[in-house]
Amino acid sequence: MTAAARPYHHGNLHRALLDEALAMIEESGPAALSLRALARRLGVSHAAPTHHFADKAALLTAIAAEGYAQLADALEAAAAPAGEATASSASGAGAFLELGVAYVRFAVDHPAHFAVMSAPTLYHPDEPEAAAAGRRAARLLYAGAGRLAPGSPRAVGLAGWCLMHGLATLWLAGNLRDLDVPPTDIARTIGATAFSYT
Amino acid sequence: MTAAARPYHHGNLHRALLDEALAMIEESGPAALSLRALARRLGVSHAAPTHHFADKAALLTAIAAEGYAQLADALEAAAAPAGEATASSASGAGAFLELGVAYVRFAVDHPAHFAVMSAPTLYHPDEPEAAAAGRRAARLLYAGAGRLAPGSPRAVGLAGWCLMHGLATLWLAGNLRDLDVPPTDIARTIGATAFSYT
DNA sequence: TGTACATCAGTGAACGCGCGTTCACTGATGTAC
DNA sequence: TGTACATCAGTGAACGCGCGTTCACTGATGTAC
Secondary structure (H helix, E strand, O other), rough: OOOOOOOOOOOHHHHHHHHHHHHHHHHHOOOHOOOOHHHHOOOOOOOHHHOOOOHHHHHHHHHHHHHHHHHHHHHHHHHOOOOOOHOOOHHHHHHHHHHHHHHHHHHHHHHHHHHHHHHOOOOOOOOHHHHHHHHHHHHHHHHHHHHOOOOOOOHHHHHHHHHHHHHHHHHHHHOOOOHHOOOOHHHHHHHHHOOOOO | OEEEEOOOOOOOOHHHHHHHHHHHHHHHHHHHHHHHHHHHHOOOOOOHHHHHHHHHHHHHHHHHHHHHHHHHHHHHHHHHHOOOOOOOOOOOOOOOOOHHHHHHHHHHHHHHHHHHHOOOOOOOOOOOOHHHHHHHHHHHHHHHHHOOOOOHHHHHHHHHHHHHHHHHHHHHHOOHHHEEEEHHHHHHHHHHOOOOOO
């Protein structure tokens, strides 16, 4: 328990930089992130991060790529739940609603990832890995819309995206705090309200 | 045309500060706004703005208040058009859709106001004037929802708000650029798609 | 098993910059008499 | 109509701070032989 001499090498600075950056973004948003403050919080010299990320945009790009991958995973899991046979949400409408709920849950549970993903001017959205993960998430969304409304998957997919993105954004900005209802419950309510053609 | 000696007093620095700040926010977002850069762009000493706004939060609060007032005006105009008798949108659904279209049009036409309004951590949302304007806008929105669905004005109002807020946010972030359709047209499409119970 | 050496990860000092804030000041305006 | 004076709006120098970037360096690791 005595303060052991801090080892020269950090061990896993790459991952630590990402995690601490996420914590800082959660506190003050992606625009306010400073690499020097990040290094300070990790107890590392301020020049150390450049060995892992060339600059702030590179770090945020890694976070965005990770976020899109996690979002796509979450949508995938919502679209094809493990106990599929027992699930009552086999209908197109029910499945599409679950996609929306998963989207909102991801945003609320990973606000820093979501904030970075929503600010494409701060990173490099065309970086291959980030772009591919984003496309995968979009594909899952529109596939769900296609199962609900085979005739107009694009309009329905876009409407669903806007609806849930708006909810997530308003919630995270604190605009819905006085509702005192968990955001995933709100997602079910407004999802059922808007897409009530059974 | 010869450079006249610049007068000591600016004339209307208060308004000029707001307008130039809006232009800068449109370029780089509210978080990146610097009072020194603002003064520089107006050709005024960097200490001059403090005579009009105590600090950055005060300036952004004024912008948010102005934005909410303009949004409320736009919603009011959409709810009660001048040539009411001739308008075909007398039905509750049509009128509610027009509210949504007005919301999106405001966001697209006043991106800087909208960006500030959406970032309540950067200003003082409880400042009386800003808060009152915000309440007026909310009242107009829920009144429109009540005319469409008297039984569930809150759920319908919230769903409409999320839908149009999501569209505006995604559009402004550049996520819908490849659609190549004016955002107000998208608003009509997804509004009709989501709220298709005639 | 042992040694030499290349490579990688992190240090700490230095740089120039833009920021917000403070302060004593000065020029312009408007009002009281 | 004219003067005195309070008030307001803007100046410019100074401060201390945190930032990103660069650089020569050093400690640790892993691999070739």
